[in-house]
Every structure is written in C-alpha cells, then in structure tokens.
Amino acid sequence: MFVNEEAKIVSSKPSISWVSTDLLEDRIDSFTFKDYIIENDKLFSSMNNVVELKDLLVKNHRGKGLTSNPNGKIPNLKVRNITNNGINLEDVDLIDENEFEKNKTAHVKKGDVLLAVTGVGSLGKVDLYWSEKKATVDGHVNILRTNEKCDSGYLRSFLHSKYGQIFIQKYTIGSTGQTELYSSDIAKFKIYLPNMNIQQYIGNKVRKAEELREEAKQLMSQVYELINIHFSLDSFENEIKDNYKYDFVSSNYLEDRLDAEYYDPNLIKLFTHLSKMGFKFVNLGNVSRMVFTGENVESTWIAPDKKVPLIYIGNLEGYFVIPSDSEFIDENNVRNWEKSFAEFGDILFASRGSLDCLINRISVYFDEDKKGVITSNIIAVRLDQNLIRTGYVISVLKSIIGTYQIIKHSWGVAQKGLTANDVSKIVIPLLQINEQLEIEEKLIQSFKKLQEAKKLINEAKQDVEDLIEGKFDESKISEGV
Template sequence: MSEQANVNEHVDEENEHGQPIDEDSDELDQEDFGPFTLSTPGDWTAKRLGDIKRLITRGKQPTYADEGVPVINQECIYWDGWHFENLRYLDQDVAEDWKDKYFPQKGDVILNSTGQGTLGRAQVYPDGERRAIDSHVTLLRTDDKLSPHFHRYFLESHLGQALLYSMCVNGSTGQIELSKTRLDLLPVPLPPLEEQRKIASVLYTVDRAIQKTDEIIEQLNCVKTGVVQTVFRRGTKSHDTFQTTGSGEYPDQWNLVKFENLIEDTRYGTDNKSNTDKDGYPTFRIPNIVEKRITTDDLKHTPLTHDELERLRLKEGDILVIRTNGNPNYVGRCATFSNKEEPFVFASYLIRLRVDESRVRPAFIREFLNSQRGRSEMSGWVRSSAGNYNLSVGAIERFNVPVPPLDEQDKIVERINDVERSIRVNERDRDRLQRLKQGLMQDLLSGEVRTHDTDIEIVDEVLQHG
C-alpha cells in the first residue's frame, strides 16, 4: 500500500464534520501535574517523563575535527527529518573516552536543547550507526510504555511545545536552554501502546506524503532551472546556427538589442513618505515583489499630486524592478503588473520599465531579467555603495537582450509557466497535507478523536522503534 493511499484510507480531510478518524471518543478526564492539567480519555493514563525514563542526558561539547566519529548537532534535527549532511566530527581517539550515554541507540528521541525557535525540535534516532551528540542536544530514552514516534509527535504538537517551553526552559529569550531536571517533570499522555502506534502511523504516513511532495517540488525546480537555461540559449524552435556573446549563446535568428531600444519609458518611484492610514494611493514597495509576482500584502499608501499620479500610475504590462538592497541577490528581481481597478503607484526603491510591446512581450522581459542569463548580464552593472547594492536606469538601458520573434517569446514564457504551474500545484498539495497534519495532531494526540477501534495499519518504521 502506498503512503498516500494510506493517508486517504485513514483520514478524510474533506468530510463535512472535519473529523478524519473515529468521532466516538470517550469523555476526557483531567489529570493534574502541579499547576498543569492534561486532558485524557478514561482508558489513557499520563505520566511525568521522569517516571518512565531510562535515560535523559545532554550531550558533551566536543573539540571538532575534520574527520572521525560523526557528531549530531542542532542543524541535524528539523521537523521535516534528519539532516545528517550537517554532521560534524570528533577525533576517533577522543571519542573512545566518551561514555556510552553520549551515543544514541535506535529508537531514542533526540531533542534540540538551546535557542529560541531551535529548542524543541525532535526526531527519532533511525538506526544503529555510531554517532555522538553534542552539548546542544538532549537524548530521551523511555521504557516500553511510550512509543518513541508517538512521543516525538507529542513534542511537535502545540500542546507538547507549550508544555516544553513553559515547564522545562531556563534563560532569557535567545539564550534559552532545556533543563534536564525540569524535563523529568514534563507530563506525557500514555494511550495503550497499540493506540500510540496507530496514532504515530497515521502522522508518520502524512509526514512521508509531505516529504515526497517536497521531493517532487525540488525535482521540478531543477527541471525549471534546466528549462530556463535552455530556452534562453537554444530557443523553442529547431534552430540550426547560433552565435556567442559575452553573456552566452543564442540562435542566429534572434536579434541582440540594447535594452534602451526596447523601452518606451523608465522611471524611479516616489520618495514621498508612505503611511498605513490609507491616505493617498496604494504603493508597491520591495516586499511586494515576491517570486516574479506583485502582491498586495501589507500595502502602504502615499499622498501624491495629480501630476505625480499621472507619472507614476502603473499600467498593464509595466515591469517593476528592485533597484537597491543590502542583499545583491534581490537587486534586479522584477515582476509584471496586471491591471487593477484602482490606481497603483510604486516607491523609490523600485524602477518601472514600460516596453515597446510591438517588439517585446513584458512577460518575456520579466523572465529574461529573472533568469540566470539575465542575472549574468545585470551583474556587471550593479554597484556597491554604503552597504547597499544599486542598479540605475542608465545601467538597465545598456543591457544586451537577445530578442526572438514575438511568437517564440510567447512559447518561451509558456514553457516556463507550465513548469511553474506544476510547482504551484504541488506546493498547494504540500500545504494541504501540512494543515491536515496539524489538525490530526490536535485531534489524535489529545484523545478527542480515537483510533482504538479503527483498522489502521502500523507502519514498519513505527513498529521497529518500539
């Protein structure tokens, strides 16, 4: 059975009641843990972690070496899985003197122990490989009453994170760390072990579906990179002959044109002070240029005279280019404007390009400027000053742009759009799965929705880890 099929069999995100498993849950009991209470169904129990632990230990701070025994650090542990590509190393001879408790066993829960936003990320140790843990990582090993995968998902849940941060953390913001002593006091719900495994299996299956969707998105992004490179170098038609310039190869049938000969108008945006009171006209700024799109999120407004509005008002097909930023990777990024009912203008950190559409499509210019080929052409014109990187109108006008016939420009844009549509579809699927997972964790880990009388296959990974 595929993991996606397993998700669809056991959870139905779209049912009208919003209940993905069995709604027939028992009435919840309140279990007291000092100032905290944990709500559990009648046949669940709850224990403090210290009552069911076999080992809770922080790692040891190593003197890192270029090779030797791998050392797990906080960059190895994310909610989306293990990132062993971030392992560091401890000299083999030094590692011989380290105690066994610093080397995880298969099925241990490994938890990040320091730093706001980092602290609390957890994964189940997946194998028997000999790796050490450093002093910013905590190892949790419990008895057979607690499934490691169930425990790890409880720690990821809103309740688990809230309890962890409220009960087990020392220090001030940014310098916080887990207290091993307080971890002993952390309450953990204990459904019957079979039910723990069913819950963990459902969540694990959704996680695997998310990971597979992420892999598809990553592959599609690689495809997109290849498509963009190809269409701006070889075109979309069967071209036989090519010419080479300083910025790359392109078909002989294309024209290499100075950008100034393709532009009808270039203009810097307004430097009038914008506001959040909606006084004036909606104004696009750098944060509104996102992944080749212009967003209307967090819009500010700017008062303008009638003449200023006439000069700065955007029209369908106008291209907005980021002209200055502290990060050189942002300079030159651009997006095309689609017609809106109300007048929109733009701020001084942006440049408006209005092209001659009888010669070039705005969408083609947008794709070119955002491509590796366009970025390469642009790089020689970006200047650094006082910690910022800047691109002027005069520099843009000097760009060399390879210009295909209009019908081929359309095909180039469409080919890129096809790949991007596939990426967006998969991103929506991933977002849907992530929302589903959050809802399932809320329902299943609290006992509000039960799996005890539901036929759920326990996945091998959950069963192997206890």
C-alpha cells in the same frame, strides 16, 4: 483565578502565581510559572496516556560544530535549515567525507526529528528528516530518535503543536541575547501518546508532505536543467573557471557608472556568449506593467486577528514567496493599495542587505487565493504576461544570468542596495513563448506540491491539538492520508 493543590494563578496580566515547593526544580524564574504554562501542566497531569519524552527516545542530544568545506557533498544542517515546513536545503553548509566520519554523534538518519534549540525566533522550530542521504547537524540542533513506542512523524507534530511549544517555552533558558534549550530538559516534556494507529495516521501526513517536497524539488531540478540547456550555461561556466579579475572594456559598454563590479569581465563574456547564440534581450522595465517599492509598515498596524499577511525579506525563500504565518495587518491602514499588495505572478526582490541576500532573496508570488502586503525593503516587478512569462523570468534570475546582474546593479559596501530603477535595467534573454510556458508550468506544479505539503503539515499539527482537546474524529483514520 485557577487553583489546584500545587499552584494558584493569582493574575494573568501581570502574571502572578503561587506555587508549591513540590513544583520547584533546578531553576526558579517567573517565566517557568506563567499562567498558561501552569495550566498546560495541569492539563497533562489530568490526562491518561501521558508519558515523559525520555521514555520514547533512543537518541536525544545535540549535533556538533563542524568544519565546512565548499567542495564537500554532505549537508551540515543548522538552525536556519529548520523551518517547521520541511528542511530547507537551499542554503546549507557542506562538509567532506572525512569530517563526516570523524563526527558520528552528529549523524542523522531517516526518521529523526530535528529540533532547533538555540536563538530567539528560531528555537522551537521542528522538522522530520526524511531522506536516506547522509547528513549531520550542528550544535544548535537537537536530534530526537524515537523507539518503537512512538511514531516520529507524530512526535514532530506534537512538538509543532501549541501544547508542544508550551513545553519548549517552559524549559527554555536565557534572555533575548541568547536562548537555549538543553537535551536534559527536553527529556522532561510530557507527551500525549495515543494508540499506534492514530500516531501513524498523523505521522503519515508528515511523511506524505516530505514526499511532496521531494517531488517539488525534482521539478525545480528540471527547471534548472532546462535553463542550463537553453543557454549552454554549463559550457560557459567551464570557459570562465579561471575567474577573470580584469579586462578591457569597449566604450560601447560604458554607462553612467564606473566601478569594477559594474563591468565584471565575466558578465560581459556571458552576454557575448548569449549574443553569439542568437538571443534577443529585453529589460525588465520594458516588459513590466509596474516596478515599485513596498509599504513602510508601522508596528501599530500589526494584529494577529487580521487577514492580510505581511511579506518581509525573510519571506522570500528560494523561488517562492512564503508569507508570514504570524504577522498580519488591517488592509484599511495601507496608504497606497496599488503599490503595496503582491498579487499572483509578481516577482519580489530584496532591496537591502548583504550581497548574498540580494542574490538569493528573489522570489515569485504564486498564491492565487490571497494578496500580501510587501514591506519597504522589497521591490516588486509586475510583468506583462502577454510579453513574457513570470515563471520563466524568475528561473533566469535564479541562474548566473541573474546573479551577475544583481552584482552589477547593487551599490554600497557592507550593506548593499538596489533601487526600482536598478531592477528595471536587468536584462532577460528571450526564449520562444512555448519554451517559457514549459518552464513556468513546472514551477507552478512545484509550488502546488509545496503548498499541499504545507497543508498536510498544518493538518497533522491540528490533529494533535484536536486529540488533546477531545475533538479528534477517529473515523478519519480509515480514509488514510
């Protein structure tokens, strides 16, 4: 039992507390006074150098819902773009210059801390905007702009820490249907504020992580450019800009399926274009050691103290698989070892979802240190690296060559699907092995930079927790980041 002058924790399970009326604010609910929230409040009340967040901010409000324009150039960041590991610009809505100028309160600038404030599973995610480029945020993202007393990278790390997350949980309202965190409540957060040298040391880790992410992005741009150059895809896309809706199909192309998507005129024109360039082709099934579907994971297998991460469709982010940081299983529960674990070089496909999901959720597993268990809505392709390189194949799949074929082989109406057999039929044009290796090396270097960035983000978070717990080693500051 924990007791102080204002609160008494009677029981943790179930959570029962007695609280003084002095602690009651403008809301009364059981969640606000859970045992760990009361203990967190007590901790911050007992510490020196604790201030309210409102005293560290010059800007604290949400963005706005803006009108998207597919021809726009300016990102409008949403909750899905806030990841805790850097802002994701792979799937971003765009607005035009006119919409940007009309909505100045939604503008973000370099150094702003962006906090997701709506939605179960997303609320509480936080990132640092570290770019000179124009951008806005929508009404489900809160902009936090610090004054000279607080390093913005430090604030981002504090909010990411377990202590910052407890304040976020304390002030979140709503049920599982819709949760919200308001700017007026964010202002009440208690922040431990060390001297500026320590703040900057921690903040520099976040900024270095953002620089590494930008370097990784540049490498990915080079990969994209190499694929376009090798296959003259830009010139081909100009040829088909009229977007043909129908065409005559030679009997040579007919297979055991008859529908419009399967014989998309643009796909046929694409492979005619590649054939005229002299490329040879292989089916994925013919250059793979295995093509298999993942494990039907049972909820009872999941435990936070286990070591094998789960890989869901949502973990297929961009080019690279990002395994779950929170859901792990006991490997002894896995029924089929050979067809459950993703290993270095495996390409993973979403097998259920919208068409956009099937097109965008194709990623490569580049983690050499550990394996992850793939779930049943994922198809894995394990290539024979002596025949074709993984980094090259994923780059082709991410181009229009892969996109058109996913459209071709998917089936269903609102909910689309792919089978292992469908994936095996996907065709890859062949480059020389040295050209494949050049592309793959850029991908691997990009992945390593992203991993180093993630490591720095986690170190910064841990530094904040060590500070609050009295375990931070100040001698590290002289070493720099």
